[in-house]
Amino acid sequence: xxxxxxxxxxxxxxxxxxxxxxxxxxxxxxxxxxxxxxxxxxxxxxxxxxxxxxxxxxxxxxxxxxxxxxxxxxxxxxxxxxxxxxxxxxxxxxxxxxxxxxxxxxxxxxxxxxxxxxxxxxxxxxxxxxxxxxxxxxxxxxxxxxxxxxxxxxxxxxxxxxxxxxxxxxxxxxxxxxxxxxxxxxxxxxxxxxxxxxxxxxxxxxxxxxxxxxxxxxxxxxxxxxxxxxxxxxxxxxxxxxxxxxxxxxxxxxxxxxxxxxxxxxxxxxxxxxxxxxxxxxxxxxxxxxxxxxxxxxxxxxxxxxxxxxxxxxxxxxxxxxxxxxxxxxxx
Amino acid sequence: xxxxxxxxxxxxxxxxxxxxxxxxxxxxxxxxxxxxxxxxxxxxxxxxxxxxxxxxxxxxxxxxxxxxxxxxxxxxxxxxxxxxxxxxxxxxxxxxxxxxxxxxxxxxxxxxxxxxxxxxxxxxxxxxxxxxxxxxxxxxxxxxxxxxxxxxxxxxxxxxxxxxxxxxxxxxxxxxxxxxxxxxxxxxxxxxxxxxxxxxxxxxxxxxxxxxxxxxxxxxxxxxxxxxxxxxxxxxxxxxxxxxxxxxxxxxxxxxxxxxxxxxxxxxxxxxxxxxxxxxxxxxxxxxxxx
Amino acid sequence: xxxxxxxxxxxxxxxxxxxxxxxxxxxxxxxxxxxxxxxxxxxxxxxxxxxxxxxxxxxxxxxxxxxxxxxxxxxxxxxxxxxxxxxxxxxxxxxxxxxxxxxxxxxxxxxxxxxxxxxxxxxxxxxxxxxxxxxxxxxxxxxxxxxxxxxxxxxxxxxxxxxxxxxxxxxxxxxxxxxxxxxxxxxxxxxxxxxxxxxxxxxxxxxxxxxxxxxxxxxxxxxxxxxxxxxxxxxxxxxxxxxxxxxxxxxxxxxxxxxxxxxxxxxxxxxxxxxxxxxxxxxxxxxxxx
Numbered sequence: 001x002x003x004x005x006x007x008x009x010x011x012x013x014x015x016x017x018x019x020x021x022x023x024x025x026x027x028x029x030x031x032x033x034x035x036x037x038x039x040x041x042x043x044x045x046x047x048x049x050x051x052x053x054x055x056x057x058x059x060x061x062x063x064x065x066x067x068x069x070x071x072x073x074x075x076x077x078x079x080x081x082x083x084x085x086x087x088x089x090x091x092x093x094x095x096x097x098x099x100x101x102x103x104x105x106x107x108x109x110x111x112x113x114x115x116x117x118x119x120x121x122x123x124x125x126x127x128x129x130x131x132x133x134x135x136x137x138x139x140x141x142x143x144x145x146x147x148x149x150x151x152x153x154x155x156x157x158x159x160x161x162x163x164x165x166x167x168x169x170x171x172x173x174x175x176x177x178x179x180x181x182x183x184x185x186x187x188x189x190x191x192x193x194x195x196x197x198x199x200x201x202x203x204x205x206x207x208x209x210x211x212x213x214x215x216x217x218x219x220x221x222x223x224x225x226x227x228x229x230x231x232x233x234x235x236x237x238x239x240x241x242x243x244x245x246x247x248x249x250x251x252x253x254x255x256x257x258x259x260x261x262x263x264x265x266x267x268x269x270x271x272x273x274x275x276x277x278x279x280x281x282x283x284x285x286x287x288x289x290x291x292x293x294x295x296x297x298x299x300x301x302x303x304x305x306x307x308x309x310x311x312x313x314x315x316x317x318x319x320x321x322x323x324x325x326x327x328x329x330x331x332x
Numbered sequence: 333x334x335x336x337x338x339x340x341x342x343x344x345x346x347x348x349x350x351x352x353x354x355x356x357x358x359x360x361x362x363x364x365x366x367x368x369x370x371x372x373x374x375x376x377x378x379x380x381x382x383x384x385x386x387x388x389x390x391x392x393x394x395x396x397x398x399x400x401x402x403x404x405x406x407x408x409x410x411x412x413x414x415x416x417x418x419x420x421x422x423x424x425x426x427x428x429x430x431x432x433x434x435x436x437x438x439x440x441x442x443x444x445x446x447x448x449x450x451x452x453x454x455x456x457x458x459x460x461x462x463x464x465x466x467x468x469x470x471x472x473x474x475x476x477x478x479x480x481x482x483x484x485x486x487x488x489x490x491x492x493x494x495x496x497x498x499x500x501x502x503x504x505x506x507x508x509x510x511x512x513x514x515x516x517x518x519x520x521x522x523x524x525x526x527x528x529x530x531x532x533x534x535x536x537x538x539x540x541x542x543x544x545x546x547x548x549x550x551x552x553x554x555x556x557x558x559x560x561x562x563x564x565x566x567x568x569x570x571x572x573x574x575x576x577x578x579x580x581x582x583x584x585x586x587x588x589x590x591x592x593x594x595x596x597x598x599x600x601x602x603x604x605x606x607x608x609x610x611x612x613x614x615x616x617x618x619x620x621x622x623x
Numbered sequence: 624x625x626x627x628x629x630x631x632x633x634x635x636x637x638x639x640x641x642x643x644x645x646x647x648x649x650x651x652x653x654x655x656x657x658x659x660x661x662x663x664x665x666x667x668x669x670x671x672x673x674x675x676x677x678x679x680x681x682x683x684x685x686x687x688x689x690x691x692x693x694x695x696x697x698x699x700x701x702x703x704x705x706x707x708x709x710x711x712x713x714x715x716x717x718x719x720x721x722x723x724x725x726x727x728x729x730x731x732x733x734x735x736x737x738x739x740x741x742x743x744x745x746x747x748x749x750x751x752x753x754x755x756x757x758x759x760x761x762x763x764x765x766x767x768x769x770x771x772x773x774x775x776x777x778x779x780x781x782x783x784x785x786x787x788x789x790x791x792x793x794x795x796x797x798x799x800x801x802x803x804x805x806x807x808x809x810x811x812x813x814x815x816x817x818x819x820x821x822x823x824x825x826x827x828x829x830x831x832x833x834x835x836x837x838x839x840x841x842x843x844x845x846x847x848x849x850x851x852x853x854x855x856x857x858x859x860x861x862x863x864x865x866x867x868x869x870x871x872x873x874x875x876x877x878x879x880x881x882x883x884x885x886x887x888x889x890x891x892x893x894x895x896x897x898x899x900x901x902x903x904x905x906x907x908x909x910x911x912x913x
Contacts, residue, residue, distance in 0.1 A: 075748055078765075204454065
């Protein structure tokens, strides 16, 4: 027993101190499908930083549901940087005094180094002829999405349908709510998460259309084969941002401000942008966008800021208890 | 047994003291913190949260499905435990090992796997759906997931107790002329009933709090297949920690009352059984011979 | 009394036996067997080499280790508690016993997510003890200690709940006899109580161990989800699944299923040894007994 315990203790210690050889360790707390992007990005940054400063930086990654991750940071998870997929999650850290109020101005492009859009995934040959949002809400169409109240992916779908309806002739908040209500009636279920929605649609064969991030479509192709589905770009869709921010309180405590800032800035470098593009996220760099044009067809997009006046506002109007989502279900 | 010459056995103070300290530190202190936190909201607001249309529907779904799942497990679990203890058959060890699987499998994996099995094109769903029974993404799916998750409780609570039944008692009943069925009803069942009730209560309690597996198979439609833990998560997604704790405390209160009732019932049956009816007497009864 | 009649009343008729076996095993097949097979089918969907490759990943390996370390840290505490609580409850009468039992059951009824949350409310940086912990640079939440605490909470009732009905059913005659014959408390415990409860204790430990290794919800809340550091196997499964790495996810899940089977093998070995011991004892004591 004793040698085994010793070994177990040794493992424990190595878990805690395993990074002792690096000069600096950064913790990047991120949403759950960001692994591929940062798994490729971290070595790029390490190399760049080492040639620039001679310093070995080790980057640890933490992945999980976006809101859960941010709550963990607020409750004491010592993340130097947060790289998220919803601005209101970062706003929460502002409220807790962990992130600077003007975080969105500290980096270019609203502090979002890359973007994506919401697209339709339909069955091969598009048998239900789903071209636009009105087709998704048509009778007899089954829609698969993650829970609109509890997942970022589902919220984006909800808001995009709302915005589309708002921009139709004679569109108002009232008509938009009716339209979204009709659309949600076509959902036989709300999946637990983005990945679960994909499994339900692709593997369990449920539904006629799945709505998800453009970047996910490539992941789906990787796992289920490209020929098994088609991607449809609706007439209007959301440009989803992936905001990044420095956790001021942590970098001050750990003395890692310089490295953490460098880590985020480098996301906008040629290498950082190219890495995003290779992971099917739309780079901000116009030249690269042109280079990868075949993966990123031009679409008409809107941002949450333009239509809803910011992520926090959109969130409280639609997804807080008693918001428009609840009204659709309860006020009948 | 009430007023016997007091406590012949040693260790009562030590055992109870340790139990209480450990219980207080690990369970009562944290749960007390939870209750205190929710008290910040005030009683009226907690009631508002708990009595909303969606909350009420969720409570109904959660407790209803949990009860069904626990009942299914009580019935089948008794049979399984009996078969595992009493009957020899090839591969018994493996089957015995399998019973713990629901605890070892992360709940999310269980949920994903069950949803895949019971979906319209799954191994099981393919045969069930033509019969008009939809399991995946309906409240029935919740019952299936909860049955899976709580399966080990009844079996594992009963196994040692059944092992402990001395065959002498059964033989005594038999020698007094009881049929097998009489022996079971009058001798065996009363002996294992407290354990069965315990297993049922544990399965029920565990099912009520389950989240990870259920959300993958439930469908999560508001008012229809939404469970209370999902509403708690929903509040957390809104950074509404207070609302989440309020809902959690209400759930905790309900479960506590139910568990307490079951435990009292169990205590009552156990005492009645132990005091008034030693097994030998029961054996005589089972045979119809009055003692 | 004919032997035939005796068997009739101590054993079920053949058709009942087979009927019960069919029902019991059929139930297990549909609810346990099929899901287990499905997990392995998914894990091996693209062949054994990819399966092994998924397991060889350093992050998966460190997750396996952490899972085992946490389970080993948790079990001794809960064994001690389980035995103490069962002793007090099953062998003595006192007021509020039902209440105490119910309190022990309580962790079962707490949603795992909430179980994690309560520790955050206590030890998180905005929690009751958070500022003090931060000032002294003690890390509980989002580190291994917090994960151990959450697992302790989740597995708290298992061993006690296994032992209480068993010890109640056994009564206290044997122990009382031992004590009245002059045995000390410890002698009584080691010689009489422990041998009597060993199966129940073992079941409880196996159950608690399986649950400790498989726990997801509570641990997920207090883990920092740092890869290679605070990721247990169940958490790792979720991350892999969300990354469209179904093979990796189900491979990791299959390891958890295998770990459960391994504990059962351990149980079988212990059982076998104990049986041998008692057989030996019986042969030694045989003349006395008759």
